[in-house]
Amino acid sequence: MAAERDHLAASRSALTRMRERTAALDSSAAGDWVSRMYLESAIFARMKALADDPTVPLFFGRLDYDPGHADALGERFYIGRRHVSDEAGEPMVVDWRARISLAFYRASKAEPMGVVLRRRFGFQHGEMTAYEDEALLEGVVEDHSEILESEIERPRVGPMRDIVATIQPEQDVIVRSDLDQSVCVQGAPGTGKTAVGLHRAAFLLYSHRDQLSRQGVLVVGPNASFLRYIGDVLPALGEIDAQQTTIEGLVGATLTRLNAKYAVRGADEPPVATLKGDARLAEVLHRALWSRVQPPTEGLLVPRGSRRWRLAPYEVEEVLAALRARGVRYGAARGMLAQRLAHGILVKMEDSGDSPDDRVQDAVARSREVKRYVDQLWPPVDPARLVLRLLGDPDALAAAAEGVLTAEEQALLLWDRPFKAPTSARWSLADAVLIDEVADLVERTPSLGHVVADEAQDLSPMMLRAVGRRCSTGSTTVLGDLAQATTPWASRSWEDALRHLGKPDAHIEQLTKGFRVPGEVIEYAARLLPTIAPGLEPPTSVRRTRGELEVVRVEDDELLDRLAALVGTAVDRVGSVGLITPDVLLPRVVDALTRAGTGHAVLGDESADAAPVEFQVQLDVVPASLAKGLEFDHVVLLEPAALVAGEADHVTGLRRLYVCLTRAVTSLAVLHTEDLPPELGSP
Numbered sequence: 001m002a003a004e005r006d007h008l009a010a011s012r013s014a015l016t017r018m019r020e021r022t023a024a025l026d027s028s029a030a031g032d033w034v035s036r037m038y039l040e041s042a043i044f045a046r047m048k049a050l051a052d053d054p055t056v057p058l059f060f061g062r063l064d065y066d067p068g069h070a071d072a073l074g075e076r077f078y079i080g081r082r083h084v085s086d087e088a089g090e091p092m093v094v095d096w097r098a099r100i101s102l103a104f105y106r107a108s109k110a111e112p113m114g115v116v117l118r119r120r121f122g123f124q125h126g127e128m129t130a131y132e133d134e135a136l137l138e139g140v141v142e143d144h145s146e147i148l149e150s151e152i153e154r155p156r157v158g159p160m161r162d163i164v165a166t167i168q169p170e171q172d173v174i175v176r177s178d179l180d181q182s183v184c185v186q187g188a189p190g191t192g193k194t195a196v197g198l199h200r201a202a203f204l205l206y207s208h209r210d211q212l213s214r215q216g217v218l219v220v221g222p223n224a225s226f227l228r229y230i231g232d233v234l235p236a237l238g239e240i241d242a243q244q245t246t247i248e249g250l251v252g253a254t255l256t257r258l259n260a261k262y263a264v265r266g267a268d269e270p271p272v273a274t275l276k277g278d279a280r281l282a283e284v285l286h287r288a289l290w291s292r293v294q295p296p297t298e299g300l301l302v303p304r305g306s307r308r309w310r311l312a313p314y315e316v317e318e319v320l321a322a323l324r325a326r327g328v329r330y331g332a333a334r335g336m337l338a339q340r341l342a343h344g345i346l347v348k349m350e351d352s353g354d355s356p357d358d359r360v361q362d363a364v365a366r367s368r369e370v371k372r373y374v375d376q377l378w379p380p381v382d383p384a385r386l387v388l389r390l391l392g393d394p395d396a397l398a399a400a401a402e403g404v405l406t407a408e409e410q411a412l413l414l415w416d417r418p419f420k421a422p423t424s425a426r427w428s429l430a431d432a433v434l435i436d437e438v439a440d441l442v443e444r445t446p447s448l449g450h451v452v453a454d455e456a457q458d459l460s461p462m463m464l465r466a467v468g469r470r471c472s473t474g475s476t477t478v479l480g481d482l483a484q485a486t487t488p489w490a491s492r493s494w495e496d497a498l499r500h501l502g503k504p505d506a507h508i509e510q511l512t513k514g515f516r517v518p519g520e521v522i523e524y525a526a527r528l529l530p531t532i533a534p535g536l537e538p539p540t541s542v543r544r545t546r547g548e549l550e551v552v553r554v555e556d557d558e559l560l561d562r563l564a565a566l567v568g569t570a571v572d573r574v575g576s577v578g579l580i581t582p583d584v585l586l587p588r589v590v591d592a593l594t595r596a597g598t599g600h601a602v603l604g605d606e607s608a609d610a611a612p613v614e615f616q617v618q619l620d621v622v623p624a625s626l627a628k629g630l631e632f633d634h635v636v637l638l639e640p641a642a643l644v645a646g647e648a649d650h651v652t653g654l655r656r657l658y659v660c661l662t663r664a665v666t667s668l669a670v671l672h673t674e675d676l677p678p679e680l681g682s683p
């Protein structure tokens with residue numbers, strides 16, 4: 001232990017020296033201003049990457065390789081969150097993502113991967129307190145690791161943490177799958193899907209640093225509170241370049257790019273939103289856009305000097321057909337049309353004995369006549385205006401939707417009162433997704449290198465297409481649980497979802513070991529599975545504790561007092577507390593807590609969400625609609641019946657209930673006055 005502590009201290013000093021060396025770099029050595037700025041920002045980024053957080057141990061594992069091992073002859077490696085080398089450049093700690101670290105996660109009795117010894121270190125408050133050894137070549141592999149167990153059992157406080165020290169083999173396979181592979185992970189609550197997705201992003205950023213820092217990596221999550229909850233994981237792993245956003249953020253940015261005044265301000269009724277999310281809308285939009293290209297009614301006439309040159313309608317028709325056949329975007333083809341027409345005129349000139357050069361073609365292409373003609377035949381399109389017209393004009397919609405949508409469906413899509421301009425329209429999220437689709441038909445959406453889509457079961461086919469566009473030439477990690485689908489437009493199968501994403505060949509992996517929810521609680525929640533997701537396997541728990549489950553029925557007039565009492569007991573314990581309430585009851589709950597003087601933050605309330613960690617209170621009041629993806633040591637869940645009734649239909653209500661029942665790490669108390677949904681059975 002003393003030797004290992006020494007190595008830890010020496011690694012820490014080595015890291016300090018690495019930082020000092022970086023700080024001493026002199027940017028004035030750069031030849032010009034641009035190089036100096038570039039160098040300064042590189043030094044700044046490197047300093048940030050070398051920052052040392054004394055509460056986070058520099059390494060958590062050690063591998064001793066067999067003297068006969070080809071890659072690492074008898075070498076010893078310490079595995080940590082980042083690479084540290086001594087002054088001679090010898091590694092003191094290797095990054096967990098390096099190839100040589102693979103065996104730490106994967107080596108087994110059956111396949112020791114040349115590892116003689118695997119050692120795991122235990123830490124408390126940054127101090128090394130324990131280690132565990134496995135002698136793999138001798139076939140000594142521990143079934144049970146105290147260090148892993150204490151990591152899994154630790155109380156959850158504050159935002160989500162990384163799991164680099166304890167990534168499990170089946171998770172590691174997903175984390176380290178190659179950049180060109182798209183992967184879809186189906187897993188029950190708490191099986192580590194989010195953790196795995198974030199670690200995969202970190203792994204890819206490490207192994208394809210150049211490519212991905214150019215192309216970008218994006219994480220799409222369900223809402224802003226969730227993004228704040230997971231927001232520290234990648235930076236803690238040294239990755240600050242990945243963007244994190246929601247689907248609203250993604251398509252909202254498209255709206256703003258088109259016009260700063262376009263914004264999502266409205267909402268649709270569920271049946272309307274569901275229809276707007278249907279993949280058939282893609283066909284309707286495609287038709288609506290391309291119907292804007294008009295066949296010429298008259299030819300093109302271009303005066304030049306004393307002569308006038310003419311392209312006949314049939315000749316223009318040929319140019320249009322050739323452009324359509326090229327399969328390029330609407331906007332790109334429009335850009336080419338002027339040149340093609342000018343070329344046609346040029347050929348005419350040549351035929352009549354002239355010898356015009358390229359400059360003449362350019363001049364013709366830029367002439368007023370050609371511009372006006374192009375605008376008529378192939379008009380510029382504002383994607384928002386096009387959608388405005390479809391949703392406001394029955395004839396326009398009928399023309400584009402004929403044979404694709406029924407008359408009833410078309411009627412459902414139309415606004416009751418059409419908006420006059422896209423700036424004043426009350427666009428809904430689903431509308432913004434449609435506009436995003438058209439924007440891509442007009443001009444290709446740039447693809448990022450990799451996109452992680454979390455809680456992807458909740459995305460509509462059109463939303464999946466929007467995400468898919470962002471990784472059309474890259475790859476994706478799709479994470480979700482069909483049993484936790486709570487939107488009316490949610491996916492029913494991963495095959496369908498992947499098709500809409502444009503990644504039909506993605507691997508579908510399943511995670512089944514639950515790291516969050518203890519046995520007693522997960523079994524209670526799993527009673528809902530036969531109704532909400534009949535095909536899915538029931539989740540299991542690897543937690544040592546069975547957990548605590550309490551279901552309490554009270555009279556109406558006692559509800560708030562009992563609630564205050566339950567919450568009071570929970571906040572006296574170690575760990576975070578989440579009070580999950582049906583959205584409709586939120587004001588009453590907040591009021592009761594305020595009157596009782598119980599400190600709390602309300603999730604979804606911007607100011608509370610934004611509070612720095614040290615000011616965050618232990619108790620979060622969570623509207624059921626925002627509970628997805630979060631976890632708390634102690635959960636108090638209020639009035640399941642109202643929670644179920646708050647959703648569009650009973651099954652969706654039960655799925656929401658399933659989400660809320662599976663947030664607890666230690667204890668779950670269910671408090672109700674109304675009958676529980678019969679699917680839960682008796683306590």
Ligand SMILES: Nc1ncnc2c1ncn2[C@@H]1O[C@H](COP(=O)(O)OP(=O)(O)OP(=O)(O)O)[C@@H](O)[C@H]1O
Pocket residue numbers: 151152161162163166167168171187188189190191192193194195196481484515516628629630631662
């Ligand atoms: N290998 C692991 N070692 C330690 N903790 C883990 C491991 N895998 C997951 N966890 C922990 O389990 C908890 C649940 O993980 P996560 O939130 O990623 O699950 P999820 O599958 O996304 O859940 P949900 O479906 O409810 O969103 C987290 O606290 C996470 O840190």
